[in-house]
Structure formats: structure tokens, C-alpha cells
Amino acid sequence: MDTSSVAGSQLIVHKRLRTNRIVTTLAFLATGAGLFLLAWILGYLLFKGFTTLSFHLLTMDTPPPGSAGGLANAILGSLLITGIGIGIATPIGILAGTYLIEYGRGSKLAEVIRFVNDMLVSAPSIIVGLFVYQVVVAPMHHFSAWAGAISLAIIALPIIVRTTQDMLQLVPDALREAAYALGAPKWRVIVVVSYRAAFQGMLTGVLLAVARISGETAPLLFTALSNPSSTTNMSQPMATLPVVIYKFAGAPYKDWQDLAWAGALLITFSVLILNVVARSFAPRRN
Amino acid sequence: MTSAAVTATGKTGTRVHPKRIGNILFGGSAWTFGILVLILLAAVMIALVIGAFPAFQQFGISYIWTEAWNPGKDTYGALAPLYGTLISAFIAMIIGVPFSLGIAMFLTELCPTYLKRPISTAVELLAAVPSIIYGMWGLFVLAPLMQKYIEPGVISTFGAIPGVGLLFQGPPYGIGLLTAGVILSAMVLPYMVSIMRDVFETVPPQLRESAYGLGATTWEVVRSVVLPYSRVGVIGAFMLALGRALGETMAVTFVVGNSYHIKASILAPGTTISASLANEFAEADGLQLSALLANGFLLFVLTFSVIGFARVMLLRLQKKYG
Numbered sequence: 001m002d003t004s005s006v007a008g009s010q011l012i013v014h015k016r017l018r019t020n021r022i023v024t025t026l027a028f029l030a031t032g033a034g035l036f037l038l039a040w041i042l043g044y045l046l047f048k049g050f051t052t053l054s055f056h057l058l059t060m061d062t063p064p065p066g067s068a069g070g071l072a073n074a075i076l077g078s079l080l081i082t083g084i085g086i087g088i089a090t091p092i093g094i095l096a097g098t099y100l101i102e103y104g105r106g107s108k109l110a111e112v113i114r115f116v117n118d119m120l121v122s123a124p125s126i127i128v129g130l131f132v133y134q135v136v137v138a139p140m141h142h143f144s145a146w147a148g149a150i151s152l153a154i155i156a157l158p159i160i161v162r163t164t165q166d167m168l169q170l171v172p173d174a175l176r177e178a179a180y181a182l183g184a185p186k187w188r189v190i191v192v193v194s195y196r197a198a199f200q201g202m203l204t205g206v207l208l209a210v211a212r213i214s215g216e217t218a219p220l221l222f223t224a225l226s227n228p229s230s231t232t233n234m235s236q237p238m239a240t241l242p243v244v245i246y247k248f249a250g251a252p253y254k255d256w257q258d259l260a261w262a263g264a265l266l267i268t269f270s271v272l273i274l275n276v277v278a279r280s281f282a283p284r285r286n
Numbered sequence: 287m288t289s290a291a292v293t294a295t296g297k298t299g300t301r302v303h304p305k306r307i308g309n310i311l312f313g314g315s316a317w318t319f320g321i322l323v324l325i326l327l328a329a330v331m332i333a334l335v336i337g338a339f340p341a342f343q344q345f346g347i348s349y350i351w352t353e354a355w356n357p358g359k360d361t362y363g364a365l366a367p368l369y370g371t372l373i374s375a376f377i378a379m380i381i382g383v384p385f386s387l388g389i390a391m392f393l394t395e396l397c398p399t400y401l402k403r404p405i406s407t408a409v410e411l412l413a414a415v416p417s418i419i420y421g422m423w424g425l426f427v428l429a430p431l432m433q434k435y436i437e438p439g440v441i442s443t444f445g446a447i448p449g450v451g452l453l454f455q456g457p458p459y460g461i462g463l464l465t466a467g468v469i470l471s472a473m474v475l476p477y478m479v480s481i482m483r484d485v486f487e488t489v490p491p492q493l494r495e496s497a498y499g500l501g502a503t504t505w506e507v508v509r510s511v512v513l514p515y516s517r518v519g520v521i522g523a524f525m526l527a528l529g530r531a532l533g534e535t536m537a538v539t540f541v542v543g544n545s546y547h548i549k550a551s552i553l554a555p556g557t558t559i560s561a562s563l564a565n566e567f568a569e570a571d572g573l574q575l576s577a578l579l580a581n582g583f584l585l586f587v588l589t590f591s592v593i594g595f596a597r598v599m600l601l602r603l604q605k606k607y608g
Contacts, residue, residue, distance in 0.1 A: 020503035024396055030388025031397075031405065034479070037472055038412045041423050048426075092319045099320035103313055110320070115597060117323050122526055122593050124533020126560045127330065130582040133567070134333040143568075154326065161323060187312035215416025218535040218560070222568045242418050242536075246564075249422045250540060260422065268419050275414045279407070 042268070049265025052258045057266075061229050062244055065253040071263050073230040077238040078267075081145055081224055082214045084234070085152030090206055093157045097164025102190050114165065120158035128154050129219035137223060145238035148224025155216060156209035163205025167198035170283070200281045207278035211271045217242035241267050334586055337579030344573060349580065355546035355562075357570075362577035364584055366546045370463055370556035371585065374538060375531035377467025377552065378474055382531075383524060385471070386478035393479070394486040394512070395504050406483070413476035417536040424469040425461075425540040432468070433460025437553055440464075456551040459543065463556045466542040473537050474527040481526060485519030485603065486512055519603040525596030533589045535560035559585040 056070040063069025096113070104110030132151040137143055171194050179189040195202070225237040226247060241263050248260035341362065342349055352363025393405060437458030444454040489512050497511045513520065543555020544565055559581045567578050 016503055016506070020505040023391075023505040023508075027388040027392040027396060030385045031392040033385065034389050034412065034475060035405070035408055038408055038415075040427075041415060041419065044423065044427060045419070092322065095316045096319040096323055099316035103316055104320065113320050113323050115601070116327050118597050119590060119593050120323065120327060122529055122596075124530075124535070124560065124585065124589050126533065126535045126563055127334075127582060127586050127589070130337070130563070130567075130579060131330045131333050134337050134579070135329070157326075158323070185306075185309050187308045190312070211414060215418065217416070217418045218564060221564055225568060242416065245418055245422070246536065246539075249418075249425065264419050264422055268415060271414055271416060272411055275411060276407075279410070 045261070045265050045268055048258075048261040049263075052262035053265065057259075057262055062239060062248075062259070063255070064228075065251070065256060068255075069259070071241065071244065071259060071266070073227060074239040074241045074244040074263065075266070076230050076232070077145065077224070077227070078214060078241040080232065080234070081148045081152060081220070081238060081240055082210060084149040085213055086156055086206065086210050088149065088153035089156035089160055089209065092153075093160025093205075093209075094164050094202065096157075097161045097168060098190060098194075100161070100165045101168040102186075102194060117158045117161050121162055123158075124218075125151075125155055125216055126218040129222055132219065133222050143223060143225035143237045145224050145234040145236065148220045148238065148240065149234070151219035151223045152213040152216060155219060156213050159209040159212060160205050163208070164198075164202050167201030167205070167283075168194055170201070171197045201283055204278045204282040207274055207281070211274040211278065214274070215242060215267055215271050217246050221246070331586065334579060334583040337576060338583040340573060340576040341580040344576075349577075350584065353546075353548055357574050360573050362574065364559075364577075364581050366548050367557050367559040367562045367581055368584060369548050370466075370542065371532055371558040371560070371588070373552060373556070374463050374466040374470055374542065374558055375528055377464060378470035378531040379524065379528055381468060381471035382475050382478060382527065386475055386482060386523075386527075389475075389479045390482035390486055391504075391508050393483050395508060406480075409476045409479050413480065417473060417534060420469055420473050420537040421540045424465065424537060428469060429460040429465055429541050432465050433458050437464070441553070452550045453552050456549070456553050458553060459555055461541045461543045461555055462553050463542065464552045466538045466556075466558070466561075467552075469537045469541055470531045470534055473534060474531050477530055478523050478527045481523035481600075482520060485516045485523060488519065488603065489515045516603070518599050518606075522596045522599035522603065525592050525599065529589045529593040529596060532592065533560060533585060535564050539564045 054070075056068065057072070058070060058075065059072055060068070060070030061073040062071060096117075100110045100114055104113070128151050132147050132154065136147040136150055140147075175193050175197060176189055179193045180186075184192070220240050220243050224240055224243070226239045226243050227237045228239070231238060245260045245263045245267070248256040248263070251257065345352065345362065349362070350364050350368070353365040354361050354363035355366060356362070389409070393402065393409075397405060437460065440454050441456075441458060445451045493511050493515065494507055497507045502510070538558050539561040542557055542561045544557050544561065545555040546557055546562075548556070563578055563582060566574070570578055
């Protein structure tokens with residue numbers, strides 16, 4: 001090798017290393033930007049919402065503009081609608097997921113259901129709202145908390161199906177076979193062996209579904225609508241935190257905006273805490 | 287586990303019937319609810335088609351490419367919201383894709399092990415923040431920033447370029463399709479990152495290590511080994527994020543501007559299908575309601591074809607490499 005080619009190859013190495021340095025720096029910056037965004041959003045929420053946090057939030061209903069109030073009706077409504085929604089979705093989702101793994105494994109039908117379910121997981125939630133409006137609100141001629149709960153159930157369902165299916169798949173067949181060998185009927189094998197082995201993962205799925213639907217706004221806008229006072233009547237419109245936040249944040253009144261920030265703080269931190277708790281139940285990958 | 291199974295046989299072993307009834311009931315309901323998932327998708331489509339029918343009957347198929355939205359005269363067309371939906375999602379992808387590639391590359395190739403879990407968790411949390419919060423943040427934080435600093439800069443830098451400049455002209459409103467796109471990019475970023483990280487991890491370590499062994503730099507490994515190997519999954523991740531961006535409602539509604547006029551400039555206010563639904567649906571009736579449902583149907587077709595394509599891609603990757 002003469003000196004010029006050595007210099008040439010050094011030049012190439014130099015260029016490659018420089019490109020690498022530029023790209024890795026950009027990757028660092030992108031990650032930094034992502035983390036900064038999370039900190040910015042959460043920090044701003046704390047900053048804006050914390051001052052309005054008080055006991056009144058839990059005891060007083062949403063006020064008309066210009067007077068004092070809280071978020072009691074919205075918090076109650078959110079708890080009710082989310083609770084009933086998850087109550088509808090959980091048994092259906094778990095059984096559907098059970099079908100995919102314990103009964104239909106390998107069948108064409110199960111494959112189609114799995115595909116459709118995966119599509120539903122990422123379906124836009126506003127479409128679900130439209131659907132429930134068409135099949136529940138329009139025939140009944142009025143908005144109701146039931147309609148809200150049903151739309152949240154439809155959003156939670158595919159999430160629960162998906163995690164149930166993933167978790168049941170992890171249960172080793174040897175466990176099932178051992179139970180069969182002892183003469184247990186199939187349903188008992190599923191309930192007593194498969195469910196018990198997959199319990200933590202399935203619980204994670206349900207909790208993640210709760211976290212997801214408790215922040216949903218779009219499907220409630222034209223199903224549960226809103227209600228200025230506390231109610232537990234499911235066949236009437238009902239206020240929920242996300243819808244109240246939407247309404248109050250867009251309004252020109254300062255006290256409404258403050259309440260919206262307090263509500264946003266409440267809902268975000270509940271959702272994030274639920275997420276962390278749910279993930280702590282999840283079996284570690286690998 | 288086995289002891290539970292033993293008691294099960296102890297209880298049911300002598301009686302045959304209850305055992306069978308249990309199987310039929312349990313298996314039957316599992317099957318029914320499995321089928322219910324399929325029915326749900328079909329029912330959503332049918333409900334939307336029925337709701338959209340009056341609008342299509344009134345305006346014909348040209349409803350889709352007509353720019354009109356006038357509740358006073360009761361004439362409607364889907365073009366403006368459709369345009370806004372596509373453009374804002376497109377902007378979101380242009381901003382989101384390079385960022386997500388960078389973060390995914392950082393997580394799989396550069397990140398020290400002790401940071402992997404916390405950063406992954408942070409990304410998951412970013413995905414879990416409800417979209418209404420992004421919407422509020424967009425309205426109160428991002429929109430003023432865009433109006434004061436970013437948009438004037440964009441206008442003075444790109445606005446003067448002939449041709450392309452048309453996209454970046456006009457006054458800095460702060461709200462508009464560009465701001466909506468920026469918020470959307472922040473929203474879809476964590477989805478893309480978490481799928482792409484999983485996809486990158488399907489690359490066998492031997493491939494990666496042999497490339498490093500030959501003296502390849504990190505970037506060369508990503509570009510020539512990781513990306514070619516996992517491209518199907520990466521495209522799947524992008525499409526899934528695109529589906530999300532097209533249908534996202536609450537993050538967009540506050541900042542898109544709610545204007546049914548199509549402007550050349552992406553800085554101008556516009557609307558998206560989902561934003562117009564959120565704003566008008568609860569108070570609409572008659573033909574306007576049907577037109578909104580027709581828009582919903584178009585959104586359904588749009589998102590489900592994108593998501594379906596994404597799922598096929600991800601499924602192909604899964605089948606190929608387990």
C-alpha cells in the first residue's frame with residue numbers, strides 16, 4: 001500500500017465515523033426531546049392544576065360561569081361510566097380471548113377474529129361514539145349514561161381480548177395436559193389451570209383497559225353528553241371528567257379553565273398511576 | 287394446579303351430565319363472544335352506512351369531493367374535512383417518523399442497559415396520557431408558541447420560495463393544520479417508538495454482532511442490517527401510527543381552527559373529520575347529521591384500510607420470524 005491509498009482509506013474511515021457521530025447525536029437529541037415533552041406536559045399540568053386542587057373539587061358540582069364549584073358530578077360520572085363499561089367488557093373480552101386460544105387455536109375463524117380484534121384495538125374512538133349514537137342514542141331519542149358506558153365497553157373490549165389471548169398463549173400445554181389426564185372437563189381446565197396461571201397478565205390487561213377508557217373523551221361527547229348536577233341515574237345524560245375538561249378548557253371563563261386544569265391533573269395522574277400499577281403486575285418479557 | 291384439578295374430577299367424575307353441560311355452556315359462550323368481535327366490526331360499518339345514506343342520496347357520490355359546508359342552506363360536502371384529516375396526519379408523520387426512528391435506535395443500539403427500562407416506561411407513559419390533555423396543552427402552550435415564534439419563522443424562511451412557498455404564507459394564526467399536525471406528531475410518537483423497538487428487537491443478535499465485528503459503526507448496523515431486516519415491521523408501525531393520526535379527535539379539535547375552507551397554506555385554520563364531529567354532532571339533526579355520519583363513514587374506510595394494511599405487514603413479520 002502506498003501512502004496515498006492509506007490516506008484515502010483514513011479519509012473514508014474518518015467520514016464514516018463522522019456520519020455515525022452525527023446520527024447518534026441526533027438519536028440522543030430525539031430521545032431527549034421525547035423525555036422533555038413528557039416532563040413539559042406533566043410539569044405544566046402540575047403547575048396549572050395544583051393551585052385549584054382543593055376539597056371543593058370532590059364536594060361541589062360544576063358551576064355556572066362566575067361562581068365557585070367543583071367537579072363532584074364529573075368525578076362520580078367518570079367512576080360510574082368507566083366502572084360499568086369495564087364491567088361489561090371484562091367477561092366478554094376474557095371469554096372471547098379464551099375462545100381464540102383454548103378452543104379455536106389454529107382455526108381459520110380464530111385467525112380472522114384475531115385480525116379483526118387487532119384492527120379494533122387501533123380503531124378511532126370517535127367512530128365508536130358514532131356507532132353507539134346510531135344504535136343506542138338515536139332509537140332511545142335521548143343521550144344517556146348507558147350509551148356512554150357501552151361505548152367505553154366497546155373500546156375496552158379489544159384491549160382485554162388481546163391481552164387475554166397473549167397471556168393464555170404463554171400457559172404451557174403441559175399444565176393443561178396434566179389436568180386433562182386427571183379427568184377434568186375442558187371448562188374446568190380453563191378456569192382452574194389456564195386462568196390461574198395467566199391471572200396476573202390478564203389483570204394487567206383489564207387495568208390497562210381501565211386506564212385507556214377513563215381518559216376517553218370523543219366517544220362520550222354524543223353518548224353520555226354532560227350534566228350540570230350529580231346523578232346516578234344511568235338513563236339520563238351524565239357528566240364525566242374528560243367531557244367537562246373539554247367543555248371548560250375551551251370556554252372563555254377563567255374559573256372554568258382552572259377547573260379544567262384541575263380535572264386534567266386528576267385524570268392524567270390517575271391514568272399514569274394505573275398504568276404503572278398495571279405494568280407492575282405484568283409478567284416480565286423474557 | 288394439579289390439586290385443583292383433582293378436586294375437579296372428584297366432584298364431577300361420578301356424574302357425567304354436569305360436566306358436559308359445563309363444557310357446552312362455557313365453550314358456547316366463549317364462541318359467541320368471539321363471534322361478537324366480528325359482528326361488532328360489521329355492525330359499526332352497517333350503522334354508519336345507514337346513517338350516511340340520506341347524505342349520499344341527496345348529494346350523490348360527488349359529496350366526497352365537494353367543498354361545501356353550509357348548515358344554513360343545508361348543503362354539504364366532505365372535501366374540506368377530508369383534506370384537513372389527510373394533511374394534518376401527513377404533517378404528523380413527517381415530523382414523527384424521524385424522531386421515532388431516532389428514539390427507537392437509541393433504545394435498541396445506544397442506550398446503556400440501566401436506562402433502558404426507565405426510558406421505555408417514559409415512552410409508554412407518554413402513550414398513556416389521554417388525548418384531551420394533548421389537546422389542552424396544544425391550545426394553551428403550543429398554539430401561542432407557534433403564533434409568536436415558530437410560524438413567523440416558517441413564513442419568513444419558506445414563504446418566499448416560489449411554488450412551495452404557497453404552503454407557508456398568510457398570517458400566523460397559531461391554530462391551524464400545522465399546529466394540529468405538530469400535536470398529532472407528539473401523540474403518535476410513542477406508539478411508533480414502542481412498536482419499532484419491538485420490531486428492531488426481532489433482529490437476531492448474530493446478524494447485528496457480525497456486522498459490528500466487521501467494523502461497522504452503529505449507524506451502519508442500523509441502516510444496513512436492522513432496517514432492511516425489519517422493514518416490513520417498520521412500515522407496519524408507521525401505518526399504525528398513521529391510522530391513529532387520521533382518527534385522533536381530542537388532540538386536534540382545540541387547535542385545528544374549525545374552518546371549512548380549504549386554503550393553500552398549511553398555517554391557515556382548517557378542520558378534520560373527527561374535529562367537525564366533536565364540534566357539531568351532538569347538536570346536529572336532519573341532513574347535517576347524515577352528512578356528519580357520512581364523514582364518519584369515510585373516516586372509517588380510511589382508517590381501517592390503513593390499519594388493516596399495517597396489521598398485514600406486522601403479521602407478515604411475525605410469521606416470517608416468529
